[in-house]
Amino acid sequence: MGSHGIRDQVAIVGMGCTNFGEQWDQGLDDLILDATGQTFNSSGIAKGDVDAFWIGTAQSGMSGITLARPLQLEGKPVTRVENYCATGSEALRAAAYAVASGAYDVAMAVGAEKVKDSGYQGLNANNPPGDGTARTLTAAAMFSMVAPAYGAKYGVDEDQMTDVLATISAKNHYNGARNPRAQFRREVSKETICASPRVAGRLGVFDCAGVADGAAAAIVVRAEDAHRYTDKPIYIKALSFAAGSGSGLIDPDYDYTHFPECELAARDAYAQAGITDPRHQLAFAEVHDCFTPTELVLMEDLGFAERGTAWKEVLAGTFALDGELPINPDGGLKSFGHPVGASGLRMFFECWLQLRGEATPERQLHSERTLALTHNLGGYPGEMVSFVSVVGSELD
C-alpha cells in the first residue's frame, strides 16, 4: 500500500484552451473542437493517433459520447469523468495514469463546460432525487462562512479582512487583465471590489469566480517519448487527490479556517514530487480561488504560509505577479472564469505557457524555478474533494 505517484513518467506534449466567458455563440461541441484543435496543433498529434480519451464535464454532458460525437471518434475508449469542480483535473489524472501504466501510448484529457445556457445566475447542481432535507445554499454562502471564522481565530478584524479579500480579488483581476483568454480582462480597484453588491455573507460579486463557458485539453505521452512531439514538454511530477468524508459538516471539531482535504492532497503531492519547501521551490501556483476566502486559506493549506499568517502575506504582496510566489498569474477562477469541467485543465494550461515561456509578455514570469503547482477543489468547506499536481519543465 502506498501513494507512489508517477514522477517524471508522463509528459504533457500539447495543450489548448478556449477563451473563457459568456460564449453565447459557442455550443459545447464548438468549445470542445476549439480546445482539442489547439491541442492537436500544438502537439502535432492527429486525433486518430490518440489511443484513449477522457472528457471531464460536471453537468454539460453524459458519457464518453459527449466527446466522441463532436470529434467523430470511431471505436476509441472515451470516458466521461466528474468530480465536482475538480472534474478537469480528474480527466488529466486518468489520462496520465493510463499512459504511465503502459496501457496506452498517447492519451488525451478534455475538460469542457457550457454553463451559460441555464438561464440562471451562478452555478447550479442537478442533484439526484432526494428526501428534501439537503442544503440548498449556494457555494458562495458555504464559503462565506470561512472569512469570519478565520478572522475570529487569528484576530483579523472586519476591516482588515475586507482589505485582505479585496487584495486577492484585485490581484487576480490584475493578472487576468494580462491574459487574452480571460473572461474579465480589466483591472478592478479595491474600492470597486469593496463596494460591490453582497452575494452571500460578506462576499460581494467581486469575491466570486466568474461563471464562464469554456474548454481546455491536454495530450500526454510517456516521458521518454515526449521529445518526439515537442522540444519543451511539461513533466508530471505529482498528481494527488483527496476526497473528504463529508464529516466536516457535522463534526463539531471543524472550525471553517482550513480545508483538510487540501492539506492532505498537498502533502501527498509534495511527497511524490520530492518537494520539501513549496514556497521556495515553486515558480508559481494556480489555485482554486472560487471565492476570495478560499484562496486565503489555501495559502496555508498548501504550505505557502504559516497558519494564521496568510492574510499578512497577502497584504505584503507575496502572492502578486511580481511577488515571491505568484498565485494565479493567469487571473484564476476569479478573472479567467470558471467553466467547471475545464478549470482544472485551464490551470495546467497556464503551467504549459509559463514554464515554456509562452505566456503573454505582460504576465510571463521569469523565475529560475522550474516547478509549478495546480490546485483544484470541488465541494464546500467540510465536504470537499481536492486535487494537487506538481509539474516541471525539466526531468529530475
Place this chain on the structure above:
Amino acid sequence: MRGIVGAAGYVPYRRLERAQIASFLGSGGGKGTRAVASHDEDTTTMGTEAARLALRGAPGSAPDVVWFATASPAYLDKTNATAVHAALRLPNEVPAFDFGGALRSGTGALAAALCAGGIGTALVVSADQRDGLPTSSDEAAGGDAGAALIVADDGPGAPVVAEFLGGGSATDEFTDRWRTPGEQRSRVWEERFGETRYVPLGLEAWARALKTTGIDASSVARVAVTGMHARAVKALAGKLGVAEGALADDLSASVGQAGAAHPALVLTALLEDEARSQAAGEVPAGRVLALIHLADGADVTVLRTTSALADWRPARPVAAQVADGAALPYGKYLSWRGLLELEPPRRPEPPRVSSSAAWRSEDWKFGFVGSKDRSSGAVHLPPARISMKGGAFDEMDPVPLADATGTVVTFTVDRMAYSPSPPIVFAVVDFDGGGRFPIELTDVDADAIAMGDRVEMTFRRLFTSDGIHDYFWKAKPVRAGSKAGG
C-alpha cells in the same frame, strides 16, 4: 373522570399591525395586530408545534390517537395528521385522522374526544391560517395559530387539570360564511342575518349545557366565546348571564380569529391563566370554565378545574407567545400569502421531494432523529451507518434532537439561493450534548443574528414543488417567550 390533561397554543412569531393595511391601501385594517404564519409554516407545521408544546407540558401522557382539525389543510386526500404524527415520533399503532374543512371541525374533534372515553388519550390538534382579500375584514380580523389539547382519563402520570362536565349543541343549516375548495378567500352573507341566527343558537346551546351539567350561569367563573362572526360573538357574550369579569379575552386584538383552531387556542390561554391564578392562591380549584364556539350552530363545553391545575407547567404559555411577536411589513405579508408576487432570485426552484426517499428517512426528515456512535459518542446528522470517528459499522443508536437547543457557531446570509422569501439565513449549529448540523434559520432577521446565539428546532415547510410539501426542521432563536416554563 375525563378531561384535559395538557394543552398548548402556538402563535407564529410575526405580527401584522392592522393599521398598516389602511396606510398601504387607503382602506381596510383596524386596530391591534394579527398573527401571521411565516412563509415556511402551514396548518400542519403550526399544529405540530402546538402538539410538541402540549406534550412537553404533559410529559406523563402518551397519545392513543391523533386528530387534526383545520379549515385550511395543506393537503386534500392525503391525511395531514400523519405528518404531525411523524414529527411527534408517535408509534405507528397510534392512528392519525383529519377532521377536515369546516370551521366547526375543531370543536367537533374536542367534543368527540371528551365524550369518547373508550379511545384513551386523544391528542386533539387544530390549526388554521385565515386569508382574506386585501382590505377585507377577514384579512384584518383573521389570524394564524395552532392549538393542541390532550384529552384523557385521570391518571397518576397525567392528571386531569380540567374535568369535562358536559356540553350542549345547537345545529342549523344556513349560509353565513362559505368557501369552495381551492379558493383562498371566504365569502360572507349580509352580517345581520348571521347575527340573528347565531345569537339564539348560542343561547339554546348554552341553556342545554347548563341543564346537562346542572350549573347555574352565575356560577360559571370564566367563559370564552369564539367564532368568525364578530358581531354575533359580542352580542351573545352579553346575554349569557355570567358574572361581571367572567368573560375571557378572545385574543382577537392580538392574534386574530384563528378559525378552526381558535376555540382550543382561547381555551388553552384560559387554562394557563387559571393555572397561574390557582398556583398563586388567587382562585380555588373547582372553578367552572365554559367555551362557546359559533360555527354553523353553537357548541358549548363546560369544564371544572381540578387541584392538579396548580401544578401544571405549560411549556410556553400563549400569553408569552403573544407578547413575543415581531412586526411584519404589510408588503411582506402580501407576498407570503401569494397575494403579491415578488421577483424571485434567478435560481432554479427546487425539484419535488422524492416520495420514496422521504419515506425511507421518515425519522430524520420528520423527527429530526440522528444517530450516535456507541463507542465514540459522535453524533451523525443525518443518521449514518459508519461512524466518522473510529469507523464503527452499524454500532449506532438513534438520537432525537428535535427538542435540543444549540449554539450558532458561524452563520451566513445567502442572497442568491432560491427561497420562497429570500434571503436565506443559515447557521452552523452545535447542539447541547453533542452533534452539529448546518441548518437554515427562521423567524429571524438577517441583521439580528450573531455567533453564540442560542437556537431551538422548529418544524417547517421548506417549499412546495409539484404540489408536494417539503417538511423539515429549521432552527430559530431561543427567545424570552420560549424560556418561560422552559
